[in-house]
Amino acid sequence: MMKLSSPFMEIVPLVTTFGPAVISSFFHIGKRWQDFVLGLLGVLFLFFAVIFFTDEFSDSAFVYSLFDVRYNKISVFIGLLYCGSLFTGLYPVRRTINLSPEFLFYVAGGLGIILANNLPTFLLFWTFQRAIPMRAFLKEGTGGTYVFQHLMTFICFLLLMFFAGKEGLLLVPMTEMPASFFTWPVLLLTFVIVYEAHGIFPFHSWVHDVVGRLPWYEFSAIFLTRAGILLFVQLLLPTLKFDPDIFQILLLSLSIFSSLYWSLRGILEENFAKKTTYLYIAQASLLLTGMQANLTAAKGSYLHMMVISVAGTSLFSILGYVNHSFGLKRRSQFYGMATYYPKLATLFCLFGFCVIGVPLGASHVVEDVVITGLLEYWPYLGLGHIFATALNGILFFLIFTKIFLGPSPYHETHGNFDMTLGEMLPYLLAFLLLLMIGLMPSLFLGRITW
Amino acid sequence: MANSFFTLLIFTPLLWMGLLAGVYFTRIKLSEQHLSNALRFYSLYMVTLALGLAVLTFLHRPSFLLIDFADWFAVGDYQFKLRFIVDLLGATYALLATALVGVIFRFSRNYLHREAGYFRFVFLLSTLLFGLIVVSFSRSIDLLFIGWELVGTTSVLLISYFYDKSQPVVHATKAIISYRLCDMGILAGAAWAHHYLHTTDFVIIPTLLDHGHGGAGLVFIGLFITWASLAKAGQLPMCSWLPAAMEGPTPSSAIFYGALSVHLGPFLLLRFYDYFAHFPVLLVLVGLIGGLSAVYATLVGRTRSDAKTMLAYATISQVGLIYIEIALGFTGFALFHMVTHASLRTYQFLRSSSLIQDFYENPVVEHNRTIHRRFSFERFFSPAVRQRVYVHALHGFHLDYFTGRLIAGFLYPMRVYLQWEARWLEFDTRLLKLLLRKK
Numbered sequence: 001m002m003k004l005s006s007p008f009m010e011i012v013p014l015v016t017t018f019g020p021a022v023i024s025s026f027f028h029i030g031k032r033w034q035d036f037v038l039g040l041l042g043v044l045f046l047f048f049a050v051i052f053f054t055d056e057f058s059d060s061a062f063v064y065s066l067f068d069v070r071y072n073k074i075s076v077f078i079g080l081l082y083c084g085s086l087f088t089g090l091y092p093v094r095r096t097i098n099l100s101p102e103f104l105f106y107v108a109g110g111l112g113i114i115l116a117n118n119l120p121t122f123l124l125f126w127t128f129q130r131a132i133p134m135r136a137f138l139k140e141g142t143g144g145t146y147v148f149q150h151l152m153t154f155i156c157f158l159l160l161m162f163f164a165g166k167e168g169l170l171l172v173p174m175t176e177m178p179a180s181f182f183t184w185p186v187l188l189l190t191f192v193i194v195y196e197a198h199g200i201f202p203f204h205s206w207v208h209d210v211v212g213r214l215p216w217y218e219f220s221a222i223f224l225t226r227a228g229i230l231l232f233v234q235l236l237l238p239t240l241k242f243d244p245d246i247f248q249i250l251l252l253s254l255s256i257f258s259s260l261y262w263s264l265r266g267i268l269e270e271n272f273a274k275k276t277t278y279l280y281i282a283q284a285s286l287l288l289t290g291m292q293a294n295l296t297a298a299k300g301s302y303l304h305m306m307v308i309s310v311a312g313t314s315l316f317s318i319l320g321y322v323n324h325s326f327g328l329k330r331r332s333q334f335y336g337m338a339t340y341y342p343k344l345a346t347l348f349c350l351f352g353f354c355v356i357g358v359p360l361g362a363s364h365v366v367e368d369v370v371i372t373g374l375l376e377y378w379p380y381l382g383l384g385h386i387f388a389t390a391l392n393g394i395l396f397f398l399i400f401t402k403i404f405l406g407p408s409p410y411h412e413t414h415g416n417f418d419m420t421l422g423e424m425l426p427y428l429l430a431f432l433l434l435l436m437i438g439l440m441p442s443l444f445l446g447r448i449t450w
Numbered sequence: 451m452a453n454s455f456f457t458l459l460i461f462t463p464l465l466w467m468g469l470l471a472g473v474y475f476t477r478i479k480l481s482e483q484h485l486s487n488a489l490r491f492y493s494l495y496m497v498t499l500a501l502g503l504a505v506l507t508f509l510h511r512p513s514f515l516l517i518d519f520a521d522w523f524a525v526g527d528y529q530f531k532l533r534f535i536v537d538l539l540g541a542t543y544a545l546l547a548t549a550l551v552g553v554i555f556r557f558s559r560n561y562l563h564r565e566a567g568y569f570r571f572v573f574l575l576s577t578l579l580f581g582l583i584v585v586s587f588s589r590s591i592d593l594l595f596i597g598w599e600l601v602g603t604t605s606v607l608l609i610s611y612f613y614d615k616s617q618p619v620v621h622a623t624k625a626i627i628s629y630r631l632c633d634m635g636i637l638a639g640a641a642w643a644h645h646y647l648h649t650t651d652f653v654i655i656p657t658l659l660d661h662g663h664g665g666a667g668l669v670f671i672g673l674f675i676t677w678a679s680l681a682k683a684g685q686l687p688m689c690s691w692l693p694a695a696m697e698g699p700t701p702s703s704a705i706f707y708g709a710l711s712v713h714l715g716p717f718l719l720l721r722f723y724d725y726f727a728h729f730p731v732l733l734v735l736v737g738l739i740g741g742l743s744a745v746y747a748t749l750v751g752r753t754r755s756d757a758k759t760m761l762a763y764a765t766i767s768q769v770g771l772i773y774i775e776i777a778l779g780f781t782g783f784a785l786f787h788m789v790t791h792a793s794l795r796t797y798q799f800l801r802s803s804s805l806i807q808d809f810y811e812n813p814v815v816e817h818n819r820t821i822h823r824r825f826s827f828e829r830f831f832s833p834a835v836r837q838r839v840y841v842h843a844l845h846g847f848h849l850d851y852f853t854g855r856l857i858a859g860f861l862y863p864m865r866v867y868l869q870w871e872a873r874w875l876e877f878d879t880r881l882l883k884l885l886l887r888k889k
Contacts, residue, residue, distance in 0.1 A: 141888035144878030208875055264864050296526040338613055343475070349607075358603050359596035365523065365530075368592065371641055372528050379645045386637045390630045397606070397626045405613040405622075421476070428475065441523040 010069045013044055013079065013111045021104035034099050038091055041107070045083035052076045063117070064171045067124070070117040072175070074233050077302065079114050081309040082224045088426045089313035090217055092419060096324040097217065102132050106221035113225045117173045119164055123157045126197070126227060133210060143209035150206065153196045160189045174231070179239035187247055190236055198228025198288065199281050201258040211277045216316040219277065224309055229287055237291065249378070252292050256384040258285040263391035267398060272328070272335075275399045276319055280312045282392055283355055289385060290370040297373020302448045303437065304366040310430045311351040311362075318348045318427070319403065325417055326410060334406020343418045345404040347427050352400055354434040356393040362437035369445075452506045452515050456536055456587070459499045459544065463580035466492060470573045482568060486559045489572065493552030496579070500541070500548040507541040514538075516589065516653070533589040535653060539720055539785060540586040543713075546789055547582040550709050550796050551575060557800055558701045567611055571699065578604045582710055585717070591640040591650035591675075594721070598636060598714070602629040602682070605711050608702040609695045618697035628681040628691045635678030642671045656724035672732040675722050676739070683715020684766045685743040685773065690849050693754075693762040700803050703758060708795030712765055713788045716772045723781055733777045740773025749843040757802040765795055 020037050029037075051071055063070065086107065090097070109132070112125030130150050137143030163186050164170045169177055182190075196203035210219060240248065259282045266278030283304075290301030322328070322337050322344065338345035354361035367389055374382040421428075437444050473480050507514070514537035522530040554575065562568045577600055584597030606629065610622035643650045646668055647658050659668070679685070684692035684707070692712070696703050706712065719726065719736060726732050744767045751763025768791050775784040801808060828836050842848070 137882075138886065141883040141886050142879055144880070144882035145875050147882055148878055205871060205875060205878075208871075261864075264861065265868070268861070268864065268868070294526075296528050299525050334616060334619060336614055346474070353603065357599075359599050364596070364599075367637075368530060369525050369528070371637065372644060373525075375641050375645050379641065382641050382645075383638055386634050386641065389637075390634045393630045394627055397623060401610070401619050401623055405610055405619040406616045407614055442521075445523055445525055 010071060010115060012047070013115065014069065014108065016040055016044060017104065017108035017111055021101060021108045024099075024104050025101040029099060029101070031095070034094060034097075037099060037104065038087065038094055041083050041087045041090070044111075045080065045087055048076055048080040048083060052080050063173065066120050066171065068117040068121050068171070068173065069112070069115040070173070071115070072117075074230065075114050075117075078226050078230060078305070079111065081306055082110060082114060085224055085309040085313040086217070086220065088310060088430045089220065089317035091426050092423050093317050093321045093324070096321055097215070099217075103215075103218050103221060105129075105132055106218055110221050110225035113227050114230065116230075118171055119157070119161050119174065120170065122174070122227075122231070123154075123161065126157075127154065129222065129225070133214065137209070143206075143213075146206040146209035149196060149203060153193055153203075156189045156192045156196075160186065160193065163189070174234040175238055177235060177239070179242040182236075182239055182243060187236075187243060190231070191247075191251065194228045194232045194236070194288075195254065196228075197231065198226075198284065199223070199258075200228070200255055200285055200288065201261050202254070204258060204261070204281075207277075207281060211274050212271065216273070216277075216320050220313050220316060223280070223284065224313070226287075226305065229291070229305070232288060232291060240292065248292060249381075252289055252374075252378060252381050253384070255285050255288040255292075256381055256388055259283070259289075259388040260384070260391060263388060263395050266395040267391070272399060272402050273319065273323070275395065275402070276315060279355075279392065279395050279399060280308065280316070282388070282395065283308045283312065286370070286385065286388060289381070290366075290373060293370070293373045293378065294376055295373075296376070297370045299445055299448050300366045300369030300373060303362065303441070303444060304370065306444070307362040307366060307434060307437065308355060311354045311434060314351045314427050314430050315348060315355070318344050318351075321419070322403065326413075328403070330409045332409040334401065334408075335403050336406045336408030336410075338404040339408050340410075340413065340415065340417045341404070342416065343424065347424065347431065348404060349400055350431055351427075351434070352396040354431070354438070356396045357389055358393075360435065360438045362434040362441075365438060365441040365445075452503060452536060453517060455499050455503045455506070456515075456517055456534065459496070459503060460534070460583055460587070462492075462496065462499075463576060463583060467573070467576050467580060470569075470576060474569065474573070480569070482564070485569065485572060486555075489555045489559075493548070493555050496548040497545075497552050500545040503536065504541040504545040507536055507538050511538050517587075530592060531590065532593065533651065534587040534593075535589040536587055539717075542785060542789060543717055544583055544586040546792055547579060547586065547710055550705060550792065551579045551582075553796065553800075554701045554705045558699070561701055562699060565699075571608070571611065571702070574604045574608050575702070575705070578705070578710070582714075585714060589652055591636060591643060591652075594718075595633075595636050595640065598678075598682075598718075599633065601711055601714060602626075602633065605629070605695075605706050608698045608706065611698045611702065615697075621691070621694040621697045624691045625695050628688050632678050632681030632688055635674040635676075635680075639671050639674035639678060642667070642674060646671070652721060652724075656728070659725065659728045669729050669732065672722070672726055672729050673735075675718060676732065676736060679715035679718045680739070681715075682711055682718075683769050683773070684712055684762075685715060685739050685770060686746055687849065687853065689743060689747065689766050690846060690853065692766060693759045696758040696762055700758075700799060704796045704799030707762055708765055708799040709792040712769055713772075713792055716769060716776060716784060716788055719773070719776050720781055720784060723776065726776075727779075733779075737774050737777030740770040740777065742770075743767070743773070744770030746847060749839060750846050753840060753844045757805050758799070761795065761798055761802060765791075768795075 017040070020040065024033070106129055109125050109129030113122065113129060116122035116125055133143070134147055134150060137147055161170060164181070167181055169181055192203060199207045210222070262278045262282035262285060266275045266282065269275045269278060287301050287305055290297035290304065322341055326337065328335050355363055357363040357367040371382050371385055374385055514535055517534045517536060519532035522532050524530070558571060562571060581597040581600030581604065585594055585601065588594035588597060606622050606626045609625055610618045612618045640650050643655065646665070647655060647663060649655065680688040692707055695707055726736070747763040747766035747770060751760050751767065754760050754763060772784050772787050775787060831839070
């Protein structure tokens with residue numbers, strides 16, 4: 001078995017990503033350099049996979065210091081999904097995109113958030129990653145909600161650290177915070193931070209400023225870090241059973257309501273790129289529901305995280321590829337892209353089905369497990385979850401029909417522009433993975449043990 | 451022996467679908483002729499299996515066979531069990547499904563000859579067959595949902611078969627909205643059954659009810675299930691999508707909206723009949739829905755002029771009658787009605803595209819002869835009433851309008867909130883500009 005017990009192993013992902021990001025900000029990024037960076041993402045994916053499957057979680061060299069990064073099961077799992085999803089989404093379309101230095105900093109900051117083990121380190125990387133778009137917003141004087149909401153969260157973070165410092169817990173790993181620390185003010189502060197970081201109602205408005213403004217991969221790099229989930233799992237979950245019932249109901253109902261909100265927002269939206277993003281966030285909102293219910297539902301949520309990370313990024317990627325070739329800017333009820341991309345249309349449809357819970361796809365199993373888990377304690381909220389899933393399905397079909405079906409407004413263009421089998425291989429592998437989760441869920445559910 | 455028949459019947463379609471998917475995503479070229487020949491063999495094989503199973507079940511009636519595979523997955527105390535029930539209801543429906551799908555495969559060989567989407571059509575129909583077999587033999591709501599969803603998904607994809615035209619796509623969207631809203635019923639029913647009875651097993655639930663388990667909340671399971679059955683069966687108030695769904699190729703209209711998919715609603719109620727028998731109020735509700743749908747579809751159908759739409763309304767009307775039969779407790783007759791109706795409608799749908807030719811080539815019919823209805827119930831009403839009813843029926847009794855108003859009402863708070871939120875976002879940006887002293 002491979003030994004990864006060197007105390008400095010934790011900073012390998014950070015060095016691997018910050019290094020190219022710094023180099024890119026000083027030198028022009030060519031296509032070959034871009035391939036190299038994507039290759040690094042692939043290597044990091046393998047790196048996390050080795051740690052995840054060998055269960056070799058080393059002791060941190062920086063524990064109880066201001067800068068504390070560490071591998072534990074959740075951070076390695078999210079790191080694995082983070083690198084894997086970005087690689088799957090970006091590699092097939094690498095010729096059609098130009099990765100900016102900002103993107104590389106997003107990735108590096110994201111990995112920092114994922115590996116952070118205490119509050120100061122988390123705040124450091126979170127601020128770093130969220131400050132990148134803020135710099136642009138401040139320069140242009142736009143994105144006011146993004147700026148103010150993040151300032152609010154930043155203040156909440158400082159207050160939380162103040163409370164932690166007062167109790168002598170500032171440098172303590174987040175998972176080791178005692179239940180006595182979570183008084184009502186601390187719970188409320190954590191609630192604001194978690195829900196804002198995850199884009200959940202009522203702290204969701206900042207997402208509007210980002211959607212449609214950042215390229216899909218930069219947006220994904222922000223959302224795939226699952227900052228809210230990480231904080232929730234590490235900070236709140238260990239002691240959640242000691243928290244008041246009303247707090248749990250508040251958390252659960254808001255995450256379900258949030259999914260309903262994003263689904264309806266997507267249904268009413270005209271812009272297809274925004275529609276897809278709303279679908280993605282609506283699904284992500286449901287992650288917190290399962291986490292809070294019980295162990296059964298939590299397992300379902302981890303699987304759900306896997307599904308929406310892989311399938312969501314692939315959906316964005318296919319959409320980005322099609323949009324790059326056609327520049328879908330003409331106002332039209334339908335774009336009819338299936339005429340030009342029959343296989344990509346099929347893959348888009350299949351990935352979507354995997355997300356919205358069509359049987360034989362992964363999400364069906366997830367739905368079953370999460371709803372069953374929810375019902376044990378919160379039957380009425382379980383019904384809300386079902387409604388949210390139904391709306392999600394409708395939203396996906398609206399997106400699919402708008403982009404791929406119907407008469408194409410590009411009558412002058414003829415031909416089949418599909419990717420070759422080799423080019424779409426990462427998508428196919430990702431789909432096979434999702435299909436395997438759907439057909440043989442036990443193989444995956446068995447590995448989620450913590 | 452029945453066990454082996456069943457195992458082959460359920461796993462062969464999966465294998466077949468995997469083969470088709472493999473061919474699609476690789477560079478293997480499969481000619482239409484080869485595919486048709488393979489389909490002929492596959493259909494015959496499936497019908498033989500289903501027939502064998504049906505005969506065995508018929509010989510051993512009224513007892514039934516329970517087949518348990520290993521747990522599909524297990525999390526904590528929760529296990530998803532792959533449990534099936536092979537009874538006369540399931541075996542009959544599976545035989546009907548395999549036979550009619552075989553007929554459609556044969557018919558489409560000529561009908562869709564050299565069509566670009568022939569392969570897609572075959573794949574979707576194969577998925578439909580798998581879904582129907584799962585529904586036929588499922589022993590729990592959870593498992594039934596898998597087949598149910600697959601049928602719905604393939605149905606929607608076949609409505610939009612001619613995907614480069616806008617109308618089929620619009621109607622497919624209408625269908626999926628109806629399906630999704632009603633499919634919630636199955637999930638909610640399963641959830642409620644899990645919560646109150648800790649099982650969704652069709653065999654165990656009636657036994658628990660016989661022993662007085664559960665409470666008043668149990669009636670909601672039936673309400674959810676009834677709701678779930680409405681979209682597939684095209685019953686009120688979820689019926690307006692069905693005539694619109696005729697945009698797909700005729701063979702798929704025949705199999706979905708004339709024969710198999712549309713009868714899944716009554717099938718679900720029959721599967722649940724032992725539960726429904728404990729709640730007479732639910733049976734009254736089912737009967738009312740069926741009666742109203744039958745009257746509605748009859749009146750509206752008589753104002754339509756194209757063959758497929760008339761057939762669609764006739765189907766809704768007949769399914770409504772089947773609902774009434776179920777409500778009255780004539781379950782055996784309802785199953786017989788389903789089988790005969792499905793077979794007749796398949797024939798009518800398949801012949802609908804050559805109706806005019808059939809009419810003129812019919813030696814019994816004289817040329818240039820107008821056909822009059824021998825019996826018309828309209829004559830019992832005054833002309834004023836007839837005219838008023840006709841106008842309303844022509845507009846489908848404004849069902850779409852009322853549904854639209856209902857959805858708009860549901861979305862109204864959301865629209866108001868979005869306006870408020872847009873103002874909020876604008877205010878934030880203005881404030882930021884003010885703070886930064888930017889114009």
